[in-house]
Amino acid sequence: MALPVLQEIRIYPIKSLGCIRLQEAVAEERGFRYDRRWMLVVPDPNGGPWQFVTQRTIFPMALLDVALTETTLQVWHRHRPEDGLEIPLTLESEETLLATVWDDTMPVRTVSAEADRWFSRTLGFPCRLVRMPDSTRREADSRYARPGDVVSFADGYPFLLIGQASLDELNGRLTEPVAMARFRPNLVVSGSLPYAEDAWSRFIIGDLPFRGVKPCARCVLTTIHPETGERGQEPLKTLAAYRTFNRKVLFGQNVIPDATGLVRVGDAVRVLEEKVMVPGSKATA
Numbered sequence: 001m002a003l004p005v006l007q008e009i010r011i012y013p014i015k016s017l018g019c020i021r022l023q024e025a026v027a028e029e030r031g032f033r034y035d036r037r038w039m040l041v042v043p044d045p046n047g048g049p050w051q052f053v054t055q056r057t058i059f060p061m062a063l064l065d066v067a068l069t070e071t072t073l074q075v076w077h078r079h080r081p082e083d084g085l086e087i088p089l090t091l092e093s094e095e096t097l098l099a100t101v102w103d104d105t106m107p108v109r110t111v112s113a114e115a116d117r118w119f120s121r122t123l124g125f126p127c128r129l130v131r132m133p134d135s136t137r138r139e140a141d142s143r144y145a146r147p148g149d150v151v152s153f154a155d156g157y158p159f160l161l162i163g164q165a166s167l168d169e170l171n172g173r174l175t176e177p178v179a180m181a182r183f184r185p186n187l188v189v190s191g192s193l194p195y196a197e198d199a200w201s202r203f204i205i206g207d208l209p210f211r212g213v214k215p216c217a218r219c220v221l222t223t224i225h226p227e228t229g230e231r232g233q234e235p236l237k238t239l240a241a242y243r244t245f246n247r248k249v250l251f252g253q254n255v256i257p258d259a260t261g262l263v264r265v266g267d268a269v270r271v272l273e274e275k276v277m278v279p280g281s282k283a284t285a
Contacts, residue, residue, distance in 0.1 A: 003268040003270060004191035004268070004271075005189065005191055005266055005268055006189060006205055006263060006265055006266065006267045006268075006269060007164055007265065008021060008185075008187075008265065009024070009025045009032070009186065009187065009188075009264075010186055011025065011033075011036075011068075011186065012035060012066075012184060013034045013036070013037060013073055014036075014038040014039060014064075014073070014075065014129070015038065015039035015040070015054065015101075016039070016040075016054035016055045016056075017065075017066050018062075019066075020066055022265075023265050024264040026260070026262055027159075027259075027263055028257075029150055029260060030138075030150050030158055031151065031152050031154060035152060035154070036152040037132050037153065038087075038111070039052050039053075039101070040119055040127045040128070040129055040130075041053065041097070041127065041128050041130055042125070042127050042128075049097075049099055050098065050099040050108075050130070052100060052101050052153070055221050055224050056220055058123065059224055059229045059230070060124075060229050061229075062224055062227075063077055063079065063228075064076070064077055064078070064123075071089055072088055072089060073086075073088075074086050074087075075118075083122075085118040087111060091112060092109040092110070092111055093109060093111065093112060096110075097109075097110060097128075099130055101138070101153055101155070102156075104138055104139075107133070107136050108131065108136065109131050110128055111128075111129045111130065115128075116128045116129060132153055138150055138151055138152070139151070140156065140157055140158070140256060141214075144157075144214045145157070145213060149256050157213065157214070157254035157256060158255065159186045159187055159257065160254060160255065161186070161188075161189060161210075161252060161255050162180065162183055162185040162187070162188055162197065162253070163193075163194065164188055164192075165190070165191075165192055165194045165195075165196070166194045166195050166251065167180055167183075170235060170251070173238050173242075174235060176234070178234065178235050179226065182222045183218070183222060183251060186255075187205070187255065189269055191269075197252070197253040198215055198250070198253060198275075199276075200253060200271050200274060200275075201213075201273045201274060201275045202271075202272040203270060204269070204270045206262070206267035207261065208257065208259050208260075209272075210255050210257050210258060212275075213254055213255065214253070214254045215248075215252070215254070216251060216252040216254050217250060218236060218239060218250065218251050218252075222235060222239075222251075223236050236249060239251055
């Protein structure tokens with residue numbers, strides 16, 4: 001029987017902005033290199049740490065596209081591609097802020113006044129672009145991760161993996177199919193059964209070992225159309241009918257690396273150990 005293979009690699013350099021697809025990428029302990037190392041923040045109205053912003057509340061962020069060159073990060077609005085921003089990959093100022101991602105507060109570096117002006121003007125509200133410096137170590141959720149496991153500005157874990165068969169099965173239930181972009185994975189695997197990734201606790205992609213630590217609980221972000229920025233009810237409504245467990249709608253597997261190195265599209269995926277799933281739960285349907 002043929003092994004599953006890595007079908008796609010996706011990174012999101014600026015949290016909640018556009019996706020970049022790669023043929024190969026360096027897996028680091030925080031996630032893929034350049035993945036969610038930048039994010040947009042706004043002032044806390046009570047004077048506390050700066051607050052992160054995402055498409056959950058700012059739908060037009062879905063219309064900001066991103067490209068990566070050898071030396072720069074390029075950003076533009078899909079409807080105004082001529083008005084873009086170019087950010088050197090190594091650029092960060094000496095200014096340090098405290099910023100939050102969910103319950104985590106950490107020191108971050110501002111990028112530039114030019115970047116702050118561009119994003120504020122493009123999105124229509126005052127915001128700043130910040131970067132996670134190498135000195136900041138944000139720990140992954142200790143309920144599921146091991147001591148020393150760290151993460152970037154991603155919601156909780158370094159990688160998110162989804163099987164293409166899982167999306168295909170979901171789309172078979174929908175009146176209008178949705179694209180994988182709704183779920184913002186880093187790793188898309190083909191050749192596995194629908195929702196097989198739910199049970200993968202230890203596996204290898206190419207030569208790199210990974211741990212599957214927790215099914216991913218999905219939110220309103222999946223209902224925002226990545227091409228238009230408009231919000232609907234699907235696919236969350238349909239997922240909730242058959243993928244709800246402990247009041248969470250699950251789709252995809254949160255993953256932590258056990259080594260660093262290169263992975264490539266086409267790499268084989270070898271599952272070494274699987275979890276025992278709860279028999280009969282909607283989450284394993």
